[in-house]
Amino acid sequence: MMRNYWEIYKKFVSTSTTMAMSFRLPFVLLIVMDLCFYFTSLLTIDFIFNHIQHMGPWNRDQLMFFMAFMLLLDNLHMTFVSESFWELSMMLKTGQFDYVVLRPMNTLFSTFFRFFRPSTMLNFPIAVGVLIHYGLKIGLAPSAWALLPVFVILSFILLIQVEFIITTSMFWVIDGLGINFLRMQFQKLARWPNFVYASMPRRVFTLIFPILVIGSAPVSFLIDQSKWYWPLGLVTSIIVLGFVLSFLWTTGIRRYESASS
Amino acid sequence: MNSIPKWLETIRISISKVMAYRLNFLLQIIGPTLVFFFIKYNLWSSIYQGDRTILISGYTLTAMLAYHTWGLVVELLASGFTAMNLSEDIRLGRISTYLIYPFNFWEFHTASFIGFQITQVFIALVTFGAVALSGLIEVPMFTLLVKGFSYTLFISFLWFVMNYGIGLLAFWLEDTWILKVILMVISSFLSGAILPLDLFPAGLVEVLKWTPFPYLSYYPIKIFMGVEPNYLFAIGVMTGWMALITYCNHLVWKKGMKLYTAAGM
Numbered sequence: 042m043m044r045n046y047w048e049i050y051k052k053f054v055s056t057s058t059t060m061a062m063s064f065r066l067p068f069v070l071l072i073v074m075d076l077c078f079y080f081t082s083l084l085t086i087d088f089i090f091n092h093i094q095h096m097g098p099w100n101r102d103q104l105m106f107f108m109a110f111m112l113l114l115d116n117l118h119m120t121f122v123s124e125s126f127w128e129l130s131m132m133l134k135t136g137q138f139d140y141v142v143l144r145p146m147n148t149l150f151s152t153f154f155r156f157f158r159p160s161t162m163l164n165f166p167i168a169v170g171v172l173i174h175y176g177l178k179i180g181l182a183p184s185a186w187a188l189l190p191v192f193v194i195l196s197f198i199l200l201i202q203v204e205f206i207i208t209t210s211m212f213w214v215i216d217g218l219g220i221n222f223l224r225m226q227f228q229k230l231a232r233w234p235n236f237v238y239a240s241m242p243r244r245v246f247t248l249i250f251p252i253l254v255i256g257s258a259p260v261s262f263l264i265d266q267s268k269w270y271w272p273l274g275l276v277t278s279i280i281v282l283g284f285v286l287s288f289l290w291t292t293g294i295r296r297y298e299s300a301s302s
Numbered sequence: 303m304n305s306i307p308k309w310l311e312t313i314r315i316s317i318s319k320v321m322a323y324r325l326n327f328l329l330q331i332i333g334p335t336l337v338f339f340f341i342k343y344n345l346w347s348s349i350y351q352g353d354r355t356i357l358i359s360g361y362t363l364t365a366m367l368a369y370h371t372w373g374l375v376v377e378l379l380a381s382g383f384t385a386m387n388l389s390e391d392i393r394l395g396r397i398s399t400y401l402i403y404p405f406n407f408w409e410f411h412t413a414s415f416i417g418f419q420i421t422q423v424f425i426a427l428v429t430f431g432a433v434a435l436s437g438l439i440e441v442p443m444f445t446l447l448v449k450g451f452s453y454t455l456f457i458s459f460l461w462f463v464m465n466y467g468i469g470l471l472a473f474w475l476e477d478t479w480i481l482k483v484i485l486m487v488i489s490s491f492l493s494g495a496i497l498p499l500d501l502f503p504a505g506l507v508e509v510l511k512w513t514p515f516p517y518l519s520y521y522p523i524k525i526f527m528g529v530e531p532n533y534l535f536a537i538g539v540m541t542g543w544m545a546l547i548t549y550c551n552h553l554v555w556k557k558g559m560k561l562y563t564a565a566g567m
Binding site: 064066067070071073074077078081084085088089091092093096097214215216218219220222223225226229230233236237238239242 | 323325326327328329330333334337338340341344345347348349358359474475476477480481483484487488490491496497501502503
């Protein structure tokens with residue numbers, strides 16, 4: 042079964058690449074757009090730290106490492122899933138989602154992994170390079186380097202779970218475009234470490250809707266490995282949100298009324 | 303004079319359209335601005351650790367929060383319009399309609415923008431009232447308030463002509479949203495919407511003075527805060543940029559129309 046899905050995914054990648062290559066200027070502009078975003082995000086922290094020594098418990102390099110970690114997640118997100126959210130809102134509005142429901146495969150898979158952005162993948166080495174650069178600057182321990190790829194994958198899973206859950210609400214509204222903007226706001230919240238937020242929002246976005254766990258959990262643990270509760274929280278969040286997503290998605294699919302029928 | 307009723311009707315329709323999809327309007331236009339403010343409020347409170355005596359580049363915590371609160375009002379008032387339908391009109395061949403009707407393309411979109419702005423003025427005024435009551439800002443003198451609001455409305459037109467220009471590139475591009483995002487990312491950073499320009503290196507600020515960016519956020523915020531920047535110089539630079547971009551838009555439109563094939567007609 043896994044092999045079948047892998048073969049299907051290869052076809053998704055192949056068709057997405059063919060489509061992307063037929064519009065060359067947007068292909069290049071997407072790379073530029075991501076680079077602008079990386080550059081301004083890092084410069085923001087750099088400019089702030091020209092005037093302060095610490096932000097919460099972290100210094101400049103530690104916060105830069107956090108931002109580099111979030112930028113790498115953003116790169117993976119942009120490459121593998123981001124286009125699907127916009128397509129879903131359109132499919133639900135026009136009734137094109139019928140074809141997704143009819144296909145003999147998992148609907149979550151065919152909805153969210155159908156579109157792939159090859160252009161943003163070209164920025165992957167840059168995002169990894171920045172992360173390694175700041176990892177070296179903060180003197181990550183060898184065990185932290187070994188765990189880093191695992192945490193990138195786990196955080197990416199949690200990020201897309203949170204976003205899939207938000208997106209499920211599109212089944213309950215007429216136009217899902219606004220939901221996509223709401224989803225992007227949650228991304229913005231996660232781009233700063235949890236200690237930045239006041240007590241109440243920090244608790245809500247850590248314990249109830251764990252958007253702040255995405256970046257703060259792995260980076261806090263990689264910097265200080267005595268904070269074992271962070272990775273535990275990350276894994277627990279993934280398991281719990283997995284169940285929540287499964288329930289909400291099934292309910293949403295049942296609620297779906299084809300716009301074309 | 304004959305076209306005034308058409309303008310008024312288009313403005314009325316634009317307001318109705320905005321209000322028809324209230325949830326979308328809330329999530330697309332107001333939501334991002336509020337979240338952006340929420341993050342900045344928490345971020346700066348955390349940086350200052352609640353200490354109201356610390357000075358960072360001349361800003362106390364109170365002044366920094368006031369800067370970002372005025373930033374919220376400026377953003378609501380100036381930069382909400384996305385001109386999203388504009389590029390779709392071109393890409394899907396809908397501009398053929400405007401070529402036949404006695405109300406042309408730029409008139410329709412400018413009137414739609416004015417309609418949108420009317421709702422934004424109302425929302426910005428409500429927001430201003432709320433933040434003034436919360437004590438986040440000191441209510442400035444009436445003349446200063448009028449000056450700030452009129453300047454911010456003026457820059458909303460600059461935002462409009464920039465978005466209009468990007469939308470016109472749909473004659474050549476499949477999607478123009480990428481250019482809009484690039485503009486948004488660069489301008490929110492260089493305009494002082496994320497950080498006050500006082501925190502930027504001095505050399506960079508000197509260069510930025512000749513670009514439209516500082517006048518989009520930093521200057522109007524400073525006007526509201528009662529710090530009088532070089533008002534006439536700012537208006538002059540903005541007018542220059544607006545004239546240049548409007549002229550470029552005119553050229554792009556003329557060139558684009560030569561390419562236009564009215565696909566689907």
